[in-house]
Amino acid sequence: MAIEKKRNPLVKDMESISGFSKLSKEAKMEWLCGHFENPESAYEMLSSYWHNDKAVQKLHDEFIENTISNYYMPFGVAPNFLINNKMYTVPMAIEESSVVAAAAKAANFWLNRGGFKTTIISTTKIGHVHFAYWGDYEKLLNFFEGHVKALLFSEAEDLTRNMRARGGGIKDIQLINKTDEEPNYYQLYATFETCDSMGANFINSCLEQFSRTFKREIENSDLFTEREKELQVIMCILSNYTPECLIRAEVSCKVEDLEDEKKEYTWQEFVDKFEKAVHIARIEPYRATTHNKGIMNGIDSVVIATGNDFRAVEACAHTYAAKSGRYRSLTDVKVENGVFTFWIEVPLSLGTVGGITSLHPMVRFALEMLGHPGAQELMAITAVVGLAQNFSALRSLVTSGIQKGHMKMHLLNILNQLEATDEERKSIVKYFEHDTVTHAKVIELFCELRGVKSLAELK
């Protein structure tokens, strides 16, 4: 009975170890498992999660450092997404129940109501050389505009050649004076077009080259004093906040078409509560956080399945949600002339080449099932899944409540832990059709079925 099992502490306390990263994978696992009550079974469990093909496993091992096994993130699919009149089956990697089901449900709902439409607003990426400078700003600005800027472009040509061939590259570089906020603080603020790649390595390599060129030119110029030549580069780094790498996705239909097929609610009731729920998420940060969290359930599951970086996408989306000075919903709704429109506007910096996109076999599969989209098409698909997720979540919340579906999953999880038979499952699931699931009540019913007073008797 996993559920009631006494959790043994480690048999041996962890101790420090030097040179760990240099050990083989097997030696790392042996050292680690040596602290467990049953080292052999721990080692076996870990290795049971390896891929059978050693070369494939080696590939996965090398993505990060000190890899010992694979964490399985369930990989599901949601069919029936009609986006800009094209049909997609969307790959989703996520560990949370109900998310794929909610996406698929929203896809079905909108399939017969015209599907999803998207617009790319812009695709600009951003990076900075942050530096301190003790001297005259006007002089620096003139030197930058008149002399340095062109050099920054030309000395980065080796780095930008491939990107330029694909239609991208450095868009602009500006000198920004931030001394009103922090003494002596300035930036080179650079914008980039990175085409189908997310572009982090490209941008960071360009920025580091900018800083070398910039510093050298200042040092070699007679215009600057010794103090001014001590210009200090603090750091060169892309920004994950890309408000100008922005997409809008929307659904829209006649209000009457929102009527529930099962007639559990009228379209008037639905629209009224749906609008209120979205307005609350516009004005109440406590609600906006959870509202956007649901959107990110959908977005992240596509981001992960397609080999993109969900921390970057999360950080950007939430900063964008806070841009007005108050943390707000990423989606909005309006009803005009009998037409219901629900939309999301979200910055998404994604890539379909580079990184692990062509290395991870499951990612290659995911991109293939989407028809090998470019970055802009992937932005569209991802934003749509976020919007779909939010639509389903709000629909549940304002009608049956969210717990009905969640607690059904919760109940199945408890029954799995109990290793209940099919017959026991059926009987207990039936019981909870009209009652709130509690862990204690499930255990009580289970014990009753097995004719015992407590789980302890079953050990």
Place this chain on the structure above:
Amino acid sequence: MAIEKKRNPLVKDMESISGFSKLSKEAKMEWLCGHFENPESAYEMLSSYWHNDKAVQKLHDEFIENTISNYYMPFGVAPNFLINNKMYTVPMAIEESSVVAAAAKAANFWLNRGGFKTTIISTTKIGHVHFAYWGDYEKLLNFFEGHVKALLFSEAEDLTRNMRARGGGIKDIQLINKTDEEPNYYQLYATFETCDSMGANFINSCLEQFSRTFKREIENSDLFTEREKELQVIMCILSNYTPECLIRAEVSCKVEDLEDEKKEYTWQEFVDKFEKAVHIARIEPYRATTHNKGIMNGIDSVVIATGNDFRAVEACAHTYAAKSGRYRSLTDVKVENGVFTFWIEVPLSLGTVGGITSLHPMVRFALEMLGHPGAQELMAITAVVGLAQNFSALRSLVTSGIQKGHMKMHLLNILNQLEATDEERKSIVKYFEHDTVTHAKVIELFCELRGVKSLAELK
């Protein structure tokens, strides 16, 4: 040559399908793979990612809906974390290179400087019943305080029994008037202590019960007019924004002890640039986003490995970062009396029981290697890894620059794609010791070594 392979579009366009969720896993895969150029090899690839033990795979399949395979998220470990004088080896699940290495590096660095210290500030969780009410607020407030509130507690007793036995439960319920922001909008604002569970199901079940009790009592009371009795529950939902489920983690040492062992920089230079880098992330949202993204690299990798919900943690952390009205860094630094102190304050709502924590074998392993922590201990470990990650990132940024490490990994990834031999790898890695890695240059060197003009010749 994966890297240059022509990407074929799907052989057959996606079409809509009804009843997909009812199909067996195998039938789902067959339908999906039927669109691929080579359906058999696509099917084989997917099933090669299944666990060998069918029962284990079934468990993973059931976590979500429409599961067809597993996305491998590399599972690595970072040893040598000394936290509150106890040693930990930390499990990290993440697909991004350099993150585990950076964590391990920071752990080693602070191991000999007193390790990490943490303080739990508070552990309160939050949920709301959002509702509309057309009537007299004072009357509602009196009725709530004098009559309903006690009933909300007592009628939820079945739901809260287990949680109360563990020392948790409902802490308080308040009626909040939000009509200054949205007409007729009110909340029941409830606070909870959920002990070692994250508590989402518990809180949502309580809130839905509150709404039933509340609505019934108003309807049955003679105090209210017909219009007032039409009180409309919009939704019942926990908030993922939990600023009062808060932890602080810090490191501190004498400034001289920050001297680089390799003497590449002095402690004065390091402290100066480190302080500036943190200050920039306090005042410049473009930088704060990326700064916090790095922190979340560390936090999420522990959150995922321990079976927690990273979307919830992300949404909460970023809303917290924006709480002042401007999006800011989650970490801060000070130097006082020759002592350097670097800390993070971050809300983290985590569980070590419930959800998939006792179901996912890799999660059980992760929790066992941490010695089966309670939720508060897991908050400490997770916050520490976020702080460690940020320390390593800033240290790289203000000294050698971040690209040195990144581009080494990038190079290895390209060489993997090229399926370069060990000898070819060594030669190419050596070349880039003093030169910036570009994709084009790697291909050029590789072709040179193989005596061809382009990769096309190798097919």
